[in-house]
Amino acid sequence: MSGFVLGVDADRDINETWEFVAVDDLDAADRCEAATPSRS
Numbered sequence: 001m002s003g004f005v006l007g008v009d010a011d012r013d014i015n016e017t018w019e020f021v022a023v024d025d026l027d028a029a030d031r032c033e034a035a036t037p038s039r040s
Contacts, residue, residue: 006037 005010
């Protein structure tokens with residue numbers, strides 16, 4: 001456990017960032033998502 005929980009707004013921001021980056025570079029978007037703390 002990381003000691004914090006991401007809220008709904010943060011989760012939405014992560015998804016939107018992934019979509020923005022993925023337009024130009026799908027691999028980079030996946031790397032960013034992999035570096036993001038767990039969203040559970």
